[in-house]
Amino acid sequence: xxxxxxxxxxxxxxxxxxxxxxxxxxAGYRGxxxxxxxxxxxNVPSGARVAFVGPNGAGKSTVLKAIAGLIPHEGRxxxxxxxxxxxxxxxxxxxxxxxxxxxxxxSVERLVMAGRYVHLxxxxxxxxxxxxxxxEALEVLRIADLAGRxxxxxxxxxxxxxxxxxxxxxxxxxxxxxxPLNAVDAATRQVxxxxxxxxxxxxxxxxxxxHDLGRLxxxxxxxxxxxxxGVVPPPPGAFVGLTIGAPLSGEPGECAEExx
Amino acid sequence: xxxLLDPLRFEFMRTGLLAAALxxxxxxxxxxxxVLRRMAFIGDALAxxxxxxxxxxxxxKVNLLLGALVAGLLTALGIxxxxxxxxxxxxxxxxxxxxxxFALGILMMxxxxxxxxxxxxxxxxxxxxxxxxxxxxxGVCVLILVALWLFSKELELTSYDPVHSEVIGLRTDWxxxxxxxxxxxxxxxxxxxxGVVLTSxxxxxxxxxxxxxxxxxxxxxxxxxxxxxxxxxAGLYLSYYFAIASGAAIVLICTxxxxxxxxxxxxxxxxxxxxxx
Numbered sequence: 001x002x003x004x005x006x007x008x009x010x011x012x013x014x015x016x017x018x019x020x021x022x023x024x025x026x027a028g029y030r031g032x033x034x035x036x037x038x039x040x041x042x043n044v045p046s047g048a049r050v051a052f053v054g055p056n057g058a059g060k061s062t063v064l065k066a067i068a069g070l071i072p073h074e075g076r077x078x079x080x081x082x083x084x085x086x087x088x089x090x091x092x093x094x095x096x097x098x099x100x101x102x103x104x105x106x107s108v109e110r111l112v113m114a115g116r117y118v119h120l121x122x123x124x125x126x127x128x129x130x131x132x133x134x135x136e137a138l139e140v141l142r143i144a145d146l147a148g149r150x151x152x153x154x155x156x157x158x159x160x161x162x163x164x165x166x167x168x169x170x171x172x173x174x175x176x177x178x179x180p181l182n183a184v185d186a187a188t189r190q191v192x193x194x195x196x197x198x199x200x201x202x203x204x205x206x207x208x209x210x211h212d213l214g215r216l217x218x219x220x221x222x223x224x225x226x227x228x229x230g231v232v233p234p235p236p237g238a239f240v241g242l243t244i245g246a247p248l249s250g251e252p253g254e255c256a257e258e259x260x
Numbered sequence: 261x262x263x264l265l266d267p268l269r270f271e272f273m274r275t276g277l278l279a280a281a282l283x284x285x286x287x288x289x290x291x292x293x294x295v296l297r298r299m300a301f302i303g304d305a306l307a308x309x310x311x312x313x314x315x316x317x318x319x320x321k322v323n324l325l326l327g328a329l330v331a332g333l334l335t336a337l338g339i340x341x342x343x344x345x346x347x348x349x350x351x352x353x354x355x356x357x358x359x360x361x362f363a364l365g366i367l368m369m370x371x372x373x374x375x376x377x378x379x380x381x382x383x384x385x386x387x388x389x390x391x392x393x394x395x396x397x398x399g400v401c402v403l404i405l406v407a408l409w410l411f412s413k414e415l416e417l418t419s420y421d422p423v424h425s426e427v428i429g430l431r432t433d434w435x436x437x438x439x440x441x442x443x444x445x446x447x448x449x450x451x452x453x454x455g456v457v458l459t460s461x462x463x464x465x466x467x468x469x470x471x472x473x474x475x476x477x478x479x480x481x482x483x484x485x486x487x488x489x490x491x492x493x494a495g496l497y498l499s500y501y502f503a504i505a506s507g508a509a510i511v512l513i514c515t516x517x518x519x520x521x522x523x524x525x526x527x528x529x530x531x532x533x534x535x536x537x
Binding site: 004005006068069070085088089091092093095099100101102104105106110113114117118120122123150151152166 | 296410411413414416417419420421423424426427428429430431471474475476477480
């Protein structure tokens, strides 16, 4: 790619580096509606599927945003052994639906193609490989028939599928998914669950914020429980799986309300 | 037929028509992004802040468009710079720059004996477009179209999903600055045609009308350009035959175009709502 969007940000993965390794002292904007997180330690092995669980305002999204390089942080966050933002093409981020202006006139296909832009850079025009990746992603999310539709005409579940298709089209090794199951229909839930299976079969790493406790054991290898911006112990009887996170100080935070 | 051909005997009419068409294309195509990104206010502000540049150039006896260019670029970058960290809200920054610069322009004008010299800046003077002006207008028009083509995917993505842009390392602020610079250039050409006070109409009205008629970006650019070019040409003919102000005539025809688009949109709406389901 001759004109990358950020010249030094396409480092290759270091051998044997975990997908995500972090000790975050603090992350988040002061005075922003997104809650800040404090003292979160993370170690996610490559190929694992991890759920971030917690009530609204727990900091699930903030952790994902920090790993995606969207918000400032104190401490250390490494993705495949590199500092945040050093290997952007390897990490795909699925935003919450509200962050996209759905009234803008682009087609679903064009939206999904944006997943390829990190590989295209300035002046890059999509080639055959890019179109194949987009067609495949649309197929996997079962929205190939919507390819020519304007994004403003999609239902909520269809919007979510289109965004996930974009993340898949990027063909990243790390998927950061911010509440993809939030307020979507049953069919979309099923499609997303299938996608998670598929992604696991491909050995890709998934970090996902979720409210859905019922499917944790079926869909994930590990779960991290967050509350009020810190790591908390899992509620009694809850799924844990791989140990992937801990409070930095060793002392788990406390949750005012029942965790989750 | 003679009604249409007769005015073309005059060179000022031929140049004027060509200028109106080119400016229409530049303003309308860029205007589509201005409307979709909700930057209408800044388009209007840029047109006004150019005033001190033009007056300064007149006083220094250099090319008026050069003065306009300097003032326009300074404003565009200034607004972007002041509001970049959110300390001053952008619309507030625009409001301050807009009125401050316009007042400076009026103050400078008041130092000159004859206010009349500046009426063509305020209200446009399309029949006074010179060969040099036309060359500049052509250049800007080509630049706008090439830039919109080259950066279409970045302009689109930063408009509807700035978060994804940031994730992939695409600097939304650079795209925005670039757009503001293009906007400053376009506004300068618009001032030749309809003047400082009405230029934002060329940016916004055709694009807003087009947005009511289609939800495809490429068609939006085509329809907006067609409305702007049509209004420019029709307005010029009207002013030729009825001796009325050409800038105002052009803008009013644009407005009429918007009204027609709105009516079409209203008539279509029930069926459109069914299609969306």
